[in-house]
Amino acid sequence: MPRVLIVCSSTDGQTRKICERLRAALQGADHAVSLAMIEDQPAAPEGHALVVVGARIRYGRTDPRVIAYANRHADALNAMPSAYFSVNIVARKAGKDQPTTNPYVRKFLHAVAWRPRLMEVFAGRLDYPRYAAGDRLIIRFIMWLTNGPTAPDAVVEYTDWQRVDAFGATLNRVIAANG
């Protein structure tokens, strides 16, 4: 049974929810899937048929531990089927919703020697009540600048789950093609 590793970086839970949805899609196709959070020292890529890295953006940054993982394992990742996706709020906007047009995906690729065979970007979730007061103020200001919701109790899930499912189907096809 092909083994799949999903490495996940999530602070407020949305990237984790996407990783779990992908895990279900891969398990449904009879793959043995491990989902490891970046803070839990994920396994090395070796021995897996596919590695998927999903990472959230906070204040313009990918968690440095994700960048370190990608660089530490770049040779192994580049030699096997691998996938990367970014989760951010800018991706809710047409024109920034593709891996080639989303600024954070491009920034990530500048920071790592890894060249994922597959890339995606998903819009995340806005959840003002959940954020610390300082973060809430800053994110509301950014949303005001970019014509997003500013009501302090706003909660909006921008993630397109059909697109997540389509990505899961693509991952399954990649494993089948390399199996």
Ligand SMILES: Cc1cc2nc3c(=O)[nH]c(=O)nc-3n(C[C@H](O)[C@H](O)[C@H](O)COP(=O)(O)O)c2cc1C
């Ligand atoms: C403190 C904070 C900073 C954020 N900074 C950015 C940012 O710079 N750019 C962006 O597109 N989204 C930003 N976001 C939106 C997150 O990427 C989005 O909420 C995503 O769903 C977070 O993923 P997570 O729930 O897995 O942590 C920020 C969110 C928070 C709470």
